[in-house]
Amino acid sequence: MFDEIVQNLVSIKQDFAKNYSGNAHIQEVVPASNSEKFPLDEGHLQSIHNFAEKNPIYHDSFEEKILGTDCVVYEGDINDYWLNSIKHGTSCQPFYPTWMISAYLMTLIAKNLGYEELIDIGSGDGRIAFCGKILGFTTHSIEIDDGLVELQKIICNDTKQSFDPICDDALEFDYSKFQLSKPVFFIGGLPQMGGDMLATSIIDKINSIDQLKSSTGIVFAGTHSKRQLSGNLANGGWSSLIENHNLQVIETVSLPTVWTFDQTTETPYIYTKFN
Numbered sequence: 001m002f003d004e005i006v007q008n009l010v011s012i013k014q015d016f017a018k019n020y021s022g023n024a025h026i027q028e029v030v031p032a033s034n035s036e037k038f039p040l041d042e043g044h045l046q047s048i049h050n051f052a053e054k055n056p057i058y059h060d061s062f063e064e065k066i067l068g069t070d071c072v073v074y075e076g077d078i079n080d081y082w083l084n085s086i087k088h089g090t091s092c093q094p095f096y097p098t099w100m101i102s103a104y105l106m107t108l109i110a111k112n113l114g115y116e117e118l119i120d121i122g123s124g125d126g127r128i129a130f131c132g133k134i135l136g137f138t139t140h141s142i143e144i145d146d147g148l149v150e151l152q153k154i155i156c157n158d159t160k161q162s163f164d165p166i167c168d169d170a171l172e173f174d175y176s177k178f179q180l181s182k183p184v185f186f187i188g189g190l191p192q193m194g195g196d197m198l199a200t201s202i203i204d205k206i207n208s209i210d211q212l213k214s215s216t217g218i219v220f221a222g223t224h225s226k227r228q229l230s231g232n233l234a235n236g237g238w239s240s241l242i243e244n245h246n247l248q249v250i251e252t253v254s255l256p257t258v259w260t261f262d263q264t265t266e267t268p269y270i271y272t273k274f275n
Helices: 001-018 042-052 078-085 100-112 127-134 146-159 195-207 239-244
Strands: 026-031 058-066 069-076 117-121 140-142 164-166 183-187 217-221 247-255 267-274
Touching: 001 026, 001 058, 001 100, 001 247, 026 042, 026 100, 042 058, 042 069, 042 100, 042 146, 058 146, 100 127, 100 195, 100 217, 100 247, 117 127, 117 239, 127 140, 127 146, 140 146, 146 164, 183 195, 195 217, 195 239, 239 247
Parallel strands: 117 140, 117 183, 140 164, 183 217
Antiparallel strands: 026 069, 058 069, 217 267, 247 267
């Protein structure tokens, strides 16, 4: 059933992208309510709509039926946040968010894998941490850009969902202060854009906390783009790091993101754990 939900979302994205006639800087789709194609928790789905409605990056929305599913299309602009996000020397990727419904499905996978705490590294506007919060995780959202952290705080306040936004450099952060027991780390950065450096730092920090190595999951955002990967197509570009750090791939799912809106492939998310 879950695979069908993912495929239904991908089909809607592909159809919407092919027929979209607007000119918004970013646009994404959320099912209006649960249905046969999207048998999701209605409360969670409405929380996702609330996130979009309270998020200042979106300036317009409208209803549209896509492949027989009633959807809400959200249009927005991230130019200012994108520009601010690239000014930091250790920033591994400009602010380009995954789709909100993709963030929910990604987080739901982590929940079903049994993780209890969620740490979103390079969290942008906090949507993955937000979804973790509504799914019952203990959440921590780490973002180096102060403007994006202020945006997260606005969303926390207006949605009444506090997912713990922290303005800090993930490369330097002391994760032992969280007192984690079974955490999953979401790494926000593609391998060829410095994400490998960020991921290596996080892995080293996990290895330095004795009780974490056997219980920690790490989720990498990859790409299917041959141009970006320069021939390294395995595991979304993360195969070398996964092998070098003796990680085991336990799940892979490809989902729509803002940066793949005009592409025929989606963004692969690779779920790993320590062997």
